[in-house]
Amino acid sequence: MRRLAPRFKAAAAAVAVVAAAVMASACLHAGTGTDTDAGTGGAQLAQAEGAQPAARAGDPLFDPSRSTVTAEGRDRGKPRPLHLHLAVGARAPFRAYLLDQPPRLVVEMEGLDLPAGPAAVQGADLLAGLRWGPGLPGWGRIIAALPGPYAVAAATITGRDGEAAAIELSLVPVGPEDFAPRADAMTALKGLPEPSELPPAVADDGRLRVVLDPGHGGFDPGAQVDGVSEAALMLQFSTELAAALNAAGIDARLTRGEDRFVPLEQRTTAARAVDADLFISLHADMLPKAQAAGATIYVWNPASNDRAAQELAARHDRDDMLAGVDLDGTDDRVARALIDLARTRTQPASEAFASHLSSELALSDIGMHRRPVQGAAFSVLKSPDIPSVLVELGFLSDPVDRANLLNPAWRAQMAGAITRAVTNWRADQAAAGTLRGVVPPAR
Ligand SMILES: [Zn+2]
Numbered sequence: 001m002r003r004l005a006p007r008f009k010a011a012a013a014a015v016a017v018v019a020a021a022v023m024a025s026a027c028l029h030a031g032t033g034t035d036t037d038a039g040t041g042g043a044q045l046a047q048a049e050g051a052q053p054a055a056r057a058g059d060p061l062f063d064p065s066r067s068t069v070t071a072e073g074r075d076r077g078k079p080r081p082l083h084l085h086l087a088v089g090a091r092a093p094f095r096a097y098l099l100d101q102p103p104r105l106v107v108e109m110e111g112l113d114l115p116a117g118p119a120a121v122q123g124a125d126l127l128a129g130l131r132w133g134p135g136l137p138g139w140g141r142i143i144a145a146l147p148g149p150y151a152v153a154a155a156t157i158t159g160r161d162g163e164a165a166a167i168e169l170s171l172v173p174v175g176p177e178d179f180a181p182r183a184d185a186m187t188a189l190k191g192l193p194e195p196s197e198l199p200p201a202v203a204d205d206g207r208l209r210v211v212l213d214p215g216h217g218g219f220d221p222g223a224q225v226d227g228v229s230e231a232a233l234m235l236q237f238s239t240e241l242a243a244a245l246n247a248a249g250i251d252a253r254l255t256r257g258e259d260r261f262v263p264l265e266q267r268t269t270a271a272r273a274v275d276a277d278l279f280i281s282l283h284a285d286m287l288p289k290a291q292a293a294g295a296t297i298y299v300w301n302p303a304s305n306d307r308a309a310q311e312l313a314a315r316h317d318r319d320d321m322l323a324g325v326d327l328d329g330t331d332d333r334v335a336r337a338l339i340d341l342a343r344t345r346t347q348p349a350s351e352a353f354a355s356h357l358s359s360e361l362a363l364s365d366i367g368m369h370r371r372p373v374q375g376a377a378f379s380v381l382k383s384p385d386i387p388s389v390l391v392e393l394g395f396l397s398d399p400v401d402r403a404n405l406l407n408p409a410w411r412a413q414m415a416g417a418i419t420r421a422v423t424n425w426r427a428d429q430a431a432a433g434t435l436r437g438v439v440p441p442a443r
Contacts, residue, residue: 069123079173100181112140149179211271218261223286286397293398301375309376342384349387
């Protein structure tokens with residue numbers, strides 16, 4: 001682990017809140033693209049008395065008999081602040097977020113075992129319901145149906161490593177306008193409102209709109225070598241590339257214009273909010289033992305079992321996991337069907353761009369990986385509705401790549417190659433009629 005997670009306190013309208021408790025052994029697995037439908041359907045309603053589960057040392061285990069729900073104040077006539085004390089036995093990464101329709105609090109913990117049968121939780125009648133069941137592969141999930149709109153004021157875990165631990169959640173009642181359920185690709189596809197902090201959608205002026213995503217940022221510097229951080233370098237390159245694209249008549253936007261942390265999901269949501277035609281995430285990671293050198297273009301492939309790709313996916317997703325952003329997870333089968341449908345259109349477009357880009361890189365004499373186009377389950381590539389690629393411009397762990405990345409002339413060459421690839425791709429896509437509202441360019 002590169003670092004322990006800082007504890008994040010929810011901003012008032014934060015989509016997700018978490019305190020991540022990190023054990024030395026805890027790390028995020030690659031392949032988060034494996035969707036699961038292990039949602040709430042099979043969960044147990046916690047209403048009847050049940051046998052107390054036997055705790056196993058070392059593993060988190062939800063213990064309803066030692067968990068409580070309490071409310072502040074005595075006025076039963078209006079919504080009251082709630083406190084959930086969830087006894088989980090041991091520390092592990094966890095996250096908490098809100099869902100709407102009906103308002104629910106979802107708590108997920110890595111490796112959390114759950115009692116098989118129903119069991120009573122003291123004070124559960126303060127909630128509209130409390131149930132639990134398997135979540136993502138390897139994660140357990142507890143769902144509290146809320147009596148109305150609430151915000152998560154605090155989410156922490158108590159108990160030292162090896163001791164009995166509990167997740168402590170403080171919820172405060174809010175007005176419907178301040179209720180901030182998680183928004184993601186699913187909600188966008190269902191036409192539900194997007195989070196309010198997004199920039200407004202822009203008027204369509206017929207220009208192709210490309211969203212550039214400088215990897216990492218803020219507390220997540222990405223790869224770091226000799227005082228150079230991937231985050232800073234990618235911000236610089238993205239700015240240079242945006243200028244090159246704009247000069248070619250392409251509307252280029254950045255997911256971050258400064259050194260700040262942007263959750264992965266928010267990067268794709270921002271692209272969707274401006275109706276992006278293409279999303280390009282830009283990285284220059286490190287891989288141990290010279291596993292990689294040369295520019296590499298990744299397209300979405302949840303089935304990829306390439307080790308380097310998995311390692312990169314884990315690196316990229318880890319900070320989001322620690323920041324409490326859910327990388328996956330939906331219990332909506334209809335939404336997933338819509339997503340699959342949307343992807344049948346965007347996946348070929350992503351692959352077409354990757355192939356245009358690898359040709360342009362070859363023509364520009366830019367050193368490429370021996371397999372320049374690869375599949376990977378990077379979360380940032382998951383948008384089902386926007387063609388997306390992730391480009392490792394090079395690897396900071398490779399001395400030649402590092403020298404190139406720090407060389408403005410090389411970066412200009414790279415920006416030129418990407419711009420030509422975008423232009424050629426646009427011509428193809430426009431001819432194939434796959435872009436919305438884009439005027440075919442004069443060539
Ligand atoms: Zn990276």
